[in-house]
Amino acid sequence: MLKISNHYVSKVAFSLLFVEVLILIGSFYVGSAIRFFDGEDFIAPKLEHFLLSACVFAGAIVFSMSALGMYQLNFAEGLRNPLFFLRLMPSFAMAFGILTLVFYIAPDLYFGRGILLLVFGISALGILAARAIFFTTSEFRFLETRIMFLGVGPLAKECGDMATTATSYHKYDVAGYVAMPGEECRVAPTSVLQMEPGMSLVALARKYDASEIVVAVQNRRGGTFPIRELLECKLFGITVTDAATFFERETYQIRVESLQPSWLVFGGGFDQSFVRTFMKRAFDIVVSTIILALTAPIMLVTAALIRLEDGGPVFYNQERTGRAGRTFRVHKFRSMGTNAEKGGKPQWAAVNDPRVTRVGDFIRKVRIDELPQLWNVFKGEMSFVGPRPERPYFVEQLIAEIPYYNVRHSIKPGITGWAQVRYGYGSTVEDSVQKLQYDLYYVKNNSLFLDILVLIDTMKVVMFGSGR
Structure with a gap:
């Protein structure tokens, strides 16, 4: 996940957006080249003059696709999701309306109906091809994050269920759970990782090829919480994530039941500058x-x-x-x-x-x-x-x-x-x-x-x- 202005953004979605912007700008130039090519030479020799118009065209398409939820697709469904096709054409229609308004306000950006129709057609084919590739590669294991959970209690189970049922943007391969003293086991016993005598947490993570450890232990008091070992994991390049941060990252929520006041006090955010x-x-x-x-x-x-x-x-x-x-x-x-609350007592809508x-x-x-x-x-x-x-x-x-x-x-x-x-x-x-x-x-x-x-x-x- 990426963080843009404190907001979590999927790397896959961001990459898809970036690629589609390039496709849209490229489609504009390809369409313009085809339209102005007379068989031997270009009628308009400097296509770079169209850069601003190309950016406006790409911005209108991306904005329309975002407004219709096309960057919140389920990668498990991919192109099989009928909503993809149902929203692609309306998004182009919406973009056409936006461009019409832009051309009215700034007529210098207008680039002709012939070019516009040609560019729309090329762009549609390019977006379909790009999404087909992205949805196909989303099934590859190299896009998965190998993750391990510290804890076996209710909080760890909830985190694990979220990781295994996630079907969009971020895929996880759960290595297992590490038991902590005093916790009631709520996960499958077969998923609990067995630590050999004298084995450190970083060695266990390396054994199971885990690149991230999510700390899902509700009671962190006492001398049994392995804070030094977690620090060692972090120093050796293994990402260590708090359960509250994991929830925040994956659900775009801050879970009340797993929240600790210190996380709010010492964490980032809350910009009131x-x-x-x-x-x-x-x-x-x-x-x-x-x-x-x-x-x-x-x-x-x-x-x-x-x-x-x-x-x-x-x-x-x-x-x-x-x-x-x-x-x-x-x-x-x-x-x-007019008498919605005739009893005088407020009611939920x-x-x-x-x-x-x-x-x-x-x-x-x-x-x-x-x-x-x-x-x-x-x-x-x-x-x-x-x-x-x-x-x-x-x-x-x-x-x-x-x-x-x-x-x-x-x-x-x-x-x-x-x-x-x-x-x-x-x-x-x-x-x-x-x-x-x-x-x-x-x-x-x-x-x-x-x-x-x-x-x-x-x-x-x-x-x-x-x-x-």
């Missing part, structure tokens, strides 16, 4: 202004439809908990009936909630109901990307029941966020735990790069009606 705060505020203003301008007609139509359906108010204002626990009133398009109106059901699926929160962003009460703001009534309950829940209030809440695009609707405390684990990952690793990824994933959620 002036530069990060300034960049995030600038990002909020720019993105919100663009979205407000683009969606103003949609908001007017939505307001009219809400009023026509039941004659009730268009907007719904509700108290929510923001940064540092301060409360504010969030603004949304009303998606429920749920999938297929009977309180949702017909118009409300649609605007919730495509997130139009969230658009009035742009005003909260302009006021500085919210950010465009961040943890979902919750009602104070539920916050008090969740803080009492879930460890570290209050950490999510260290930054501004957002219209969209990492948890919203990664997890579906939550209507229970268990759902809140799952969403908190994504929120903790965002709070720890938040950056402009991660904000852009969330924005792209939000487009996918809007298009396919998934997540929340």
